[in-house]
Amino acid sequence: MLTKLPSTFSRNKTKLTRNVLKHAKNLVVIGCFCIGTNQVDLEFAADQGVAVFNSPFSNSRSVAEMTIAEIITLSRQMGDRSIELHNGIWNKVSARCWEIRGKTLGIIGYGHIGSQLSVLAEAFGMNVLYYDILMIMALGTAKQVSTLEELLNKSDFVSLHVPETPETKMMFGTPQFAAMKDGSYLINNSRGSVVDIPALIDALKLGKLAGAAIDVYPQEPAKNGPFFNNQLNTWTSELQSLKNIILTPHIGGSTEEAQSAIGIEVGTALTSYINEGISTGAVNFPEVSLRGLDLDQDNAVRVLYIHQNVPGVLKTVNNILSDHNIEKQFSDSRGDVAYLMADISGVTSEDIKSLYEELNATQYKIAVRLLY
Numbered sequence: 001m002l003t004k005l006p007s008t009f010s011r012n013k014t015k016l017t018r019n020v021l022k023h024a025k026n027l028v029v030i031g032c033f034c035i036g037t038n039q040v041d042l043e044f045a046a047d048q049g050v051a052v053f054n055s056p057f058s059n060s061r062s063v064a065e066m067t068i069a070e071i072i073t074l075s076r077q078m079g080d081r082s083i084e085l086h087n088g089i090w091n092k093v094s095a096r097c098w099e100i101r102g103k104t105l106g107i108i109g110y111g112h113i114g115s116q117l118s119v120l121a122e123a124f125g126m127n128v129l130y131y132d133i134l135m136i137m138a139l140g141t142a143k144q145v146s147t148l149e150e151l152l153n154k155s156d157f158v159s160l161h162v163p164e165t166p167e168t169k170m171m172f173g174t175p176q177f178a179a180m181k182d183g184s185y186l187i188n189n190s191r192g193s194v195v196d197i198p199a200l201i202d203a204l205k206l207g208k209l210a211g212a213a214i215d216v217y218p219q220e221p222a223k224n225g226p227f228f229n230n231q232l233n234t235w236t237s238e239l240q241s242l243k244n245i246i247l248t249p250h251i252g253g254s255t256e257e258a259q260s261a262i263g264i265e266v267g268t269a270l271t272s273y274i275n276e277g278i279s280t281g282a283v284n285f286p287e288v289s290l291r292g293l294d295l296d297q298d299n300a301v302r303v304l305y306i307h308q309n310v311p312g313v314l315k316t317v318n319n320i321l322s323d324h325n326i327e328k329q330f331s332d333s334r335g336d337v338a339y340l341m342a343d344i345s346g347v348t349s350e351d352i353k354s355l356y357e358e359l360n361a362t363q364y365k366i367a368v369r370l371l372y
Ligand SMILES: NC(=O)C1=CN([C@@H]2O[C@H](COP(=O)(O)OP(=O)(O)OC[C@H]3O[C@@H](n4cnc5c(N)ncnc54)[C@H](O)[C@@H]3O)[C@@H](O)[C@H]2O)C=CC1
Pocket: 035, 036, 037, 056, 057, 059, 060, 063, 108, 109, 110, 111, 112, 113, 114, 131, 132, 133, 134, 161, 162, 163, 164, 165, 167, 168, 171, 189, 190, 191, 215, 216, 250, 251, 252, 253, 254
């Protein structure tokens, strides 16, 4: 159906690969109703003239809150106590159950989620360290460390909040577990590809880690309900058998508040791109905007021209537009793709057809839309 749609919607499970996108001939825009955009081949989408929008922060508070809940749940072994009581066992213990006050939280990836988590953790009396590839201003009394190793050596809890990129794939494996403090905890609410699960299982079995919380998996089932082990990964049953490990079904951003805010944010971006061509906030595309579009005035037309980023294109396009008054114009490029927006006036309905045909016939065009 993608071939017939001007826009398509995805959450993190909908894989829009090169193979899928190359059949989507009429596709104009993709909305990812989530933060992560690794499920879409962003570069190929841009090469096809398809802009991709996401919701960069609407569910970040939900993830930060869930992480705080997990830190306390792990520290008090509440998951295990709850499972025991569900199975009719009363097991009142305090051994190796801790307050989180005064403990150190190491945050890997200090972006929207990591930085909110930092503020919440400090409110609980935790000390916060963070590691990020960028220099980022610390909130509260958190401290940025310059190596991942330093963070791992010093933290009682380590929480991952990085995006899936070639650099973060399997960034957490045997050497990173070895560098962690004995009896520490790992939380992964980022992406399933970031942690080497067999290495995590070993660290838990050896007692190196006192617990872990995992929300994301290398493969995830496409729908709710019973799943076969190989739909998550081949080690699911091992994970299920371990003590003090919280397993959640990728629900970090799944709250009513987050879903409603995401719907509004991405929906607004999609409609302003479709109706006005505005690409501000696109994750794969040049960001172009022009002030007020008044199509009722002076036979106005907005020209949206996406093209390969090579010399000479603007000259050709402006030559075609030059029979009309160019009220305003803006152009930007990102990598191999460039995007020109121009508001022209004095365009008759006959002109529109010929303008479209001429622009469509230009050499380096990727896509053309005229709004009138
Ligand atoms: N479990 C869930 O339901 C959810 C999971 N997520 C995941 O969380 C990720 C992070 O979300 P945000 O904080 O909003 O993203 P963000 O883009 O605001 O922050 C990510 C931070 O990670 C840093 N980073 C990138 N590569 C790194 C590396 N190799 N080492 C250290 N730091 C690195 C970046 O510089 C940035 O500061 C998303 O990309 C998504 O995959 C997001 C929302 C919900």
